[in-house]
Amino acid sequence: MDSLAIIAMGTMGQVVHHIERSLLDEDEEVISGGPIVDIAKQELQVLEYHINYASFLLAARIRDAQAVNNWISEARKIAFCLADQIDMYAIRGSSDSELYHMKNDIGMLRIAELISRIEGYNVVGNEIGQMPSVVRNRESISLLTGMSPFIQYSRPMLEDKIVRMESKIEKVKEFLKGARPVLFITGGQGSGKTTLMKVICNDDSECCWCWVDIAETGGLVGLLKMLLKKSKVDCDFIQEFEIMKMVHDTFKDKPYLIVLDNVQDTYVLYSLKHVLNNCEGKIICLTRKIDIQEDENQDVLHIRGLEPYDSLKLLMSAAFCNFDSTDLLRENFNSIVRDDALRRAITSKYQPPADQLVKMVKLLNEILSKCQDNPWNIWSIGTLLDSCPHEKWEEIEERIDGMLIDGTKMNEKNDPHIQLEDAKLDDATVRHCFLYCLAFPKTAESCKETSKILENSGGIPTRKLIRLWAAEGYVQDSSRQSQEEEAECLLHKLIKKNLLVVKKKGFDGEVLKCSVNDHIWAVAAEMCEKQKFCKLVHNDSDEASSPSWRTKCFPISLKICTRGEKTLSDRYRMLAVHDDGGVKEVWKRLSKDLRLRSLLYFRTGRTERSELELSFRRRYMFLRTLELxxxxxxxxxxxxxxxxxxxxxxxxxxxxxxxxxSLQRLVQLICLDIRDTYIAEVADVSYFREMRHLYLTKSFRSHSVAIRDGLHSLVHLQTLSGVAYGEFSGKIPFERQISHLRRLSKLSMKKASSTSFKNICDAINGIDSLKSLAISCDMDGQELDLSALKIGKNLRKLKLGGPMGNFCDLEPFMQSITFLYLWDSKLSIDLLDTLGGLENLLVLSLLNASTSQKMICYNGYQKLKKLSIISLDNLSECQFHGNSMVSLEELVVAKCGNLKKPPQRIDQLPSLREVHLTGMLPEFCDKAKDKLKDKVYVLPDALQYVVSSRAAARGGN
Incomplete structure (x- = not known):
């Protein structure tokens, strides 16, 4: 595939020409089925593969990039044209006249005309049709000059660094040949420890080596399991006492090299040495600690910062990549030579006035000083200086402490490095899913005193992300898993590749929020722009809602094609609108564009919202996701x-x-979310036969939505949240309709009556896939009889609201429950004592759930991580005894007016991090603060609704 002309004139051109004829001429004989379209899709994937790699090279600021940029521009137009034609074929069930006008509106050319245009470019010598050899041969890694420093093996800087580390490499190799079994390599983050060991491991192909990050193992057993998995040994179901023997047997027959990264102490090391006793091999520990005790059985190799000469050379190669610094010699290097070199480099790029030049030199010296001779710091800040106008340099210098590793903030953040192969995003599915994440806002609101409850970490909500990926078609159902499960696996794959960083986890370990790794953001944003994947639009006048200064934001410039003009455009496939700034203008322009596949709106500020007026035409026929x-x-x-x-x-x-x-025409809809609206009823849902997720209201809100008919038709439904029980639901009783939903994993039902509760339970008991169940009654004065409810083996989250009887009879069958929420139950029992036998419980929330005056936990709750006690009016005494609550991390106590003092042993709970209080007596708050100091957060009563709604935090909705 040497040129785009060849691509277009070959199989791809023939296929799309046939597709086009079938669309315009209604020739059923031209295309008899799907294989031709499948071939076209394969050709499209090949072309997109090359476009992606070319955009990666441009993002890395490859030299002589103009030819690559021109090629991408034309190749992208061809790819978009082909994708549009394939999508048009996929919706042939629509009116053929609409498709004809739609094609005419977009200005797509026939393939023959397209080929002619590409050949015309070659005739005039623009070389736009010719695929540049750097893209075709894919042998350009050594030419990259501007990659993020946290993408390993991607820059000449790294090659130079390896040369400077030759003495270190030799010392490691001497250790591998020597007698001592352990080597500690010490150095700050980014000092080159990982780079050094990657070189060693790549050179030694005969050695059986394993690389393990201690921070991810969770102790000796976790370390041993990871070693076995790295050695391709299945150990998931092995007993703990058998693991040690299996590790010993695995490594005894061949010399091994085990690299332990992020080592904090020597406990795990010495335990591992004991397991590997009489085995032949070496262990190398990478650590940031410099106070390692040396003994006769271990070596220590210290890696320190760069010399001043090397620091300056590295900064200049990053910030002034076109400046020739070969005359800068190590022999005569001093501060005068350094300042002179900086002046010449600045002048060659910016030509500033004399007074400004002095300031810029001084600023660069201050930045160099703050970088602490760390190569990663210098390269990171240098590439940032290169990409920003020099007027922004002072702003960078002010923020530099938050970006440095081994500095004041980055050490806490500790965003991981990224491998070059992962940064190139060669895998199409990984590429699409990752670039999709760039549409989400980076900034977040903060709220000082109340931030612990109102916290918006600014991360990407992973559950929504997974649903969007599925709707976009990036993942499909497999023989083993649903598309949502496939998407979740892909999420963990992106996290493992360090492209995404975990921001928030639930108490059960589920990733709730993530974000794009800052160190690849600039590279990914540029790839996103070159591929016309996503456009970001925000309100420039509102500082609070603007993306951060490191975020790329591309202005709106949409070409409009008239019917009399046929052009081939490559408009963005996805639009992300951040806040209300520019929404009306964006929508006005988009009303003339139909190439858009996704439109996502994010409200990122607290300003008053302007009314959004929508209008849709046939031009929007390709739209797949609409998030408002x-x-x-x-x-x-x-x-x-x-x-x-x-x-x-x-x-x-x-x-x-x-x-x-008219919403009933949207028969391909798989997710509808109308939570927190005023909608009280949906007439008929039988048209949405592909529906998988139907979000009507939140589980903990009194509002509910009635479905009049058709619920039984949603046989693929996995989530049904906030539905109101109704005996009026069509000809088929409501509980019978529920029984048809055999794939449900989450059900939230409201207004259940005591008379129909047994029938409801019978329907629910037959759904084996159910993992989350919420039921609240209509408060008709009678109790729900829980004896008919059977807890399935897969059920993990149980939420019950309203008066209930037989609760104690249910407790023995709740061993699988990890999240339990009870509200308005008004049980006359001590719930802490009653539920103490639930060994797997992680979260327990009790809101107006008991009328007892005492709640005493004598033992149990070994795994409980969050406890919420809210609106228990009669409660006057709460005690934790024995070895209970040892894993408790968060405690919420609110509106318990008779509770005067916290539990006596609360200050002895080893894992307790936060205690949130609201609506409590002043003496209770004072005593809690005396015992727990800065762990206590007292919130005003006005925020009580937040506490109750957050009862489901980290694992609720």
Whole structure:
């Protein structure tokens, strides 16, 4: 595939030409089935593969990039044209006349005309049609000059660094040949420990070596299991006492090299040495600690910072990549030579006035000083200086402490390094899913005193991300897993590759929020721009809602094609609008564009929202995802029904009171989210036969939504949240409709009556896949009889609201439950004592759940991590005895007016990190502060609703 002309004239051109004819001429005989389209998709994947790699080279600021940039521009147009034609074929069930006008509107050329244009470029000598050899041969790693310093093996800087580390490499090799079994390599983060060992391991192919990050193992057993997995030994079901023998047997027959990264102490090391007794091999420990005790059985190799000469050379190669610094010699290097070199480099690039030049030299010297001779620091800040106008340099210098490793903040953040092969994003699915994450805002609101409860970490909510990926078609159902499960595996793959960083985990270990690794953000944003994958739009006038100064934001510039003009454009496939700035103008322009596949709106500020007016036409037929959460939207237009490809519709926290009937045309919809709206009823859902996730309301809100008919038709449904029980639900009783939903994993039902509760339980008991169940009654004065409810083996989260009887009879069957929420139950028993036998419980929330005056825990709750005690009006005494609550991390106590003092042993709980109090007596708060000091957060009563709604934190909705 040497040129785009060859690509277009070959199989791809023939396929798309056939597709085009079938669309315009309605020739059923031209295409008899799907194989031709499948071939076209394969050709498209090949072309996108080369476009992606070329954009990676540009993001790395390859030399002589103009030819690559020109090629990407034309190749992208061809790829978009082909993708549009394939998508048009996929919706042939729509009106053929609509498709014809749609094709005419977009200005897509016939393939023959397209080929002619590409050949015309070659005739005039622009060389746009020719694929540059640097893209075709993929042998350009040594040419990269501007990659993020946290992408390993991607820069000449690293090659130079390896040369400077030759003496260190030789010392490691001498150790491998010597008698001592252990070597400690010490040095600050980014000093080159990992780089050094990668070189050693790559050179020694005969050695059986394993690389293990101690921070990810969780102790000796975790370390041993990871060693076995690295050696491709299945150890998931091996007993602990058998693991040691298996590790010994695995490594005894061949010399091994085990690299332990992030070593903090020597306990695990010496335990591992005991396990490997009489085995032949070496252990190398990478650590930032410099006070390692040397003994006769171990060596220590210290890696320190760069020399001043090397620091300056590295900064100049990063910040002034085109400046020739070969005349800068080590022999005569001093501060005068350094300042002169900086002046010449600055002048060659910016030509500033004399007074400004002095300031810039001084600023660079201060930046160098702050970098502490750490090569990663210098290269990172240098590439940032190169990419920003010099007017922004002072701003960078002010923020530099937060970006440095071994500095004041980056050491806490500790974002991991990224391998070059992962940064190139060769895998199409990984590429699409990762670049999709760039659409989410980077900034977050903060709230000082109340931040522990109101905290918005600014991360990407992973559950929403997974649903969006599925709607976009990036993942599909497999023979083993659903597309949501496939998406979750992909999420963990991106985290393992360090492309995404975990920001927040649930108490059960589930990743709740993540973010794009800062060290690849600039590279990924540039790749995103070159591939026209996503455009970010934000309100420049609102400082609080603007993306951070490191975020790329691309201005709107959409070409509009008239019917009389046929052009080949390459507009963005995805638009992300951050806050209300520019929304009306964006929507106005987008009304003339139909190439868009996704539109995501994010409300990132607290400013008053302007009304959003929507209007859809056939031009939006390709739109797959429409996320409008938080937009000021009071109604949906009836012409939303033209979005025949729409698979995700997010309307959460809008002002909608009803849904238009035309929504029934959206038969491909797999996710509908109308939480926190005023919608009280949905007439008929039988049209949404592909629906998987139906979010009506939150589990802990009194509001609910009734479904009049068609619920039994949603046989693929996995999530049904906030549905109101109703005997009026069509001809089929509500509980019978529920029994048809055999794939449900989450069910939240409200207004269940005591008379129908047994039938409801019978329907629920037959759903084996259920993992989360929430039921609240309609408060008709009678109790729910829980004896009919059977707890399935897969059920993990149970939420029960309203008066209930037989609760004690249910407790023995709840051993699988990890999250338990009870509210308005008004049970007359001591719930802490009653539930103490639930060994797997992680979160327990009791809101107006008991009328008992005492709650005493004598033992148990070994795994409990969060306890919420809210609105227990009669409670006057709470005690933790014995060995209970040893894992408790968070305690919430609110609106318990008779409780005067905290539990006596609360200050002895080893894992307790936070205690949140609101609506409590002053003496209770004072005593809690005396015992727990800075762990206590007292919130004003006005925030009580936050405490109760956050009862499901880290594992709720």
């Amino acid at each position: 959460q938080g937009a000021h939207l009071s109604h949906l237009p009836s012409n939303i029904g033209c979005l025949v490809c729409l698979r995700y519709l997010g309307l959460r926290n809008t002002q909608l009171e009803d849904l238009p009937q």
